[in-house]
Amino acid sequence: MTQEIGFTKMHGIGNDYIYVDSTLYNIKNPEKAAIAWSDRHKGIGSDGLVLIGKADIPEADFTMRIFNADGSEAMMCGNASRCIGKYLFEKGLTKKTSIRLLTAAGIKVLNLTVEGKVVKNVTVDMGEPVLDNERQFANTDANGKETTLKISEKNIFGTFVSMGNPHFVIFTDDLTTDSIEHYGPQLEHDSMFPERANIEFAKIQEDGSIRMRVWERGSGITMACGTGACATAVAACLTKRTGRTATISMDGGELQICWNKEDNHVYMTGGAEFVFEGYIHF
Incomplete structure (x- = not known):
């Protein structure tokens, strides 16, 4: 009925x-x-x-x-x-x-x-972002550092960040749909991620903002991802590409992200x- x-x-x-x-x-x-x-x-x-x-x-x-x-x-x-x-x-x-x-x-x-x-x-x-969740990321030695995964005979460098859900942030000049559709599903299901993962492909712009596209766990390419934007801002700061605040530009628009030093919380607007x-x- x-x-x-x-x-x-x-x-x-x-x-x-x-x-x-x-x-x-x-x-x-x-x-x-x-x-x-x-x-x-x-x-x-x-x-x-x-x-x-x-x-x-x-x-x-x-x-x-x-x-x-x-x-x-x-x-x-x-x-x-x-x-x-x-x-x-x-x-x-x-x-x-x-x-x-x-x-x-x-x-x-x-x-x-x-x-x-x-x-x-x-x-x-x-x-607070979590950098060493072994339930979501099997490489317990990474702890916020860039790590390497081998996908389709290519070494992929990325940073694991959990915002409650798992993210793997890759800084690259290639944000094409073909590349994301090729590497996204393979990375999502990689054995390094026991619960699968959301995959962010990001590039630092000349003005200091971050252009990001996302392969969402269970949904594929989407117009935007809030937790993904947070994870990308954290990864950019950890790898000294930006400071603690960032504008994340996605297919659907922009979010303002601040990783606050005082309480270690990430704020998304x-x-x-x-x-x-x-x-x-x-």
Whole structure:
């Protein structure tokens, strides 16, 4: 028996997800729904599915669960968290401009910049980057240093950074789609990453900003990745390519990233947009 489910499609600099208020709709098989609804020809079309709920612990206000386009569950998404902040405030589900969001990667704090009743941008405290998570990266000796993986008989140099979910950041002059589609899936599934990984391909620009493209774990090439932008900024600083603040330019737009020296937290600032709403039977 199918049910009618209300949804909202939103994007954060082109990283688009389907958002459902799980307090109103109980999706019994979100993995299957994510696959069906993310299909850009036969479904709604998105990079995945996000379920928004009320937190049942006093330390958090709301919860998020996120499922990639292939049905796999992710721990966190920076672009999706900004969209959730806008969704909650503009739909009147909260009056707070500082929201504590419980994710599988811990509690993230969303600070909203509001003009009137509109959320203009959101700064997310993404927490501390982790450089030596052996559950996500088998090379425990790397600890923030560039390491080498051999893919298709080519040595690939990159830096592992976990922002709750695993990232491998590669600085290269080749940001072509052909190259990303060739190396991205091989790196994502490399044995060095027990939980697979998101792969960032980045280049330092003349103005000091960073141009980055991403192969997202479970979704392929996407317009943007918030946690990926954070990981790229951290990797650029670790390898002395930039300082602790950076503008990350992706296919869908820009994010401002600051790796704060005082608390070691990474702060991500950017916008979020509504696309459309509707109902789907599932």
